[in-house]
Amino acid sequence: MADFCFSLWPEEPTPEKLINCSECGLIKHGSRMVWGEGNPEAPILVLLDNPGAREDRENKPFVCGTRQTLQKAADQVGLKADDLYVTYVLKRRPTRAYDKEQTRHICMNHLKQQLESKQPQYIVCLGNIAVQSFFQDPETDVKSLRGKFHNFQGYQTTAAYHPLAVRRRPNLWPLFLEDWRLVAEHYLKQRPLN
Template sequence: MMILDNPGAREDRQGNSFLCGTRETLQLGMREAGIDAADVYVTFLLKCRPIRAYNKPEARAACLPHLELQLFQKKPLVLFGFGDVVAEAVFPDQESASVKELRGSWFEFQGTPISFTYHPLAVRRRPNLLRFFVEDLQALKEKWMEIQHRRL
């Protein structure tokens, strides 16, 4: 299960998680890492696209129970968060819940392994991050395969 911050405008209207440019960057990274989009469930921390200024901590806190319910229902083998917004929501008490600090390590959220990488928009704006983005997605694939193998 991949967790992004919020759906883009077209995604929100059409329900297609791989529509806008940032999601195209995600697809590129997944292809480079050898991850099939059919093996991935994409969800969002915020369940709708914010349309104007809003209280970010309040909105994240309000939406987190919905994400937790999805975890309970879907029972993913592994979680992967994109960007600081998701990291801060998952670890609200951690002072340095930034992707730069968290990436490359595995943690646990609701009993499920979780790791983080840069948001696809950050990678799109700063192409020098693509290498790290792909490395992190490769680590995700390896972790997923390891967990699947243990379950057999």
């Protein structure tokens, strides 16, 4: 995999009426809203907790560790960048303490809008925050949901560890890859031949 090249996925513009959304209070943290990235029409929607750093200290765009790990796994199981759309429970990156439960509850309304308009074939929740927010259950976790698809609110949904957890604990990489293979096998069986 030495020749694998990490790439910046294009961001989907935030809907104009929501750019200055202040309902959850994260606008006060000074981070910009990131609606999503990748292919907005992709069949696979990837849900993360919140956007990571997108620019380095000199404000140059860079591919953070989360995206590097995600891109590497997708590539290894045969998925293309166009197969994926990445979005977040929180559309802004928190920079200090906040009321996590209330903020996530408010921000889930944006995700519901995205799901209604995009109607993805599959949803992959990465990490416990994404899992608990999407499944609306603070007791559920990745460990109990990974390895199979669950029909939740009409969406074929699965879970995998957060890419940053995989980077911190390399022993999770085989499980992460296994979960992405599951996604790829389901999708590639149904992908139309071009």
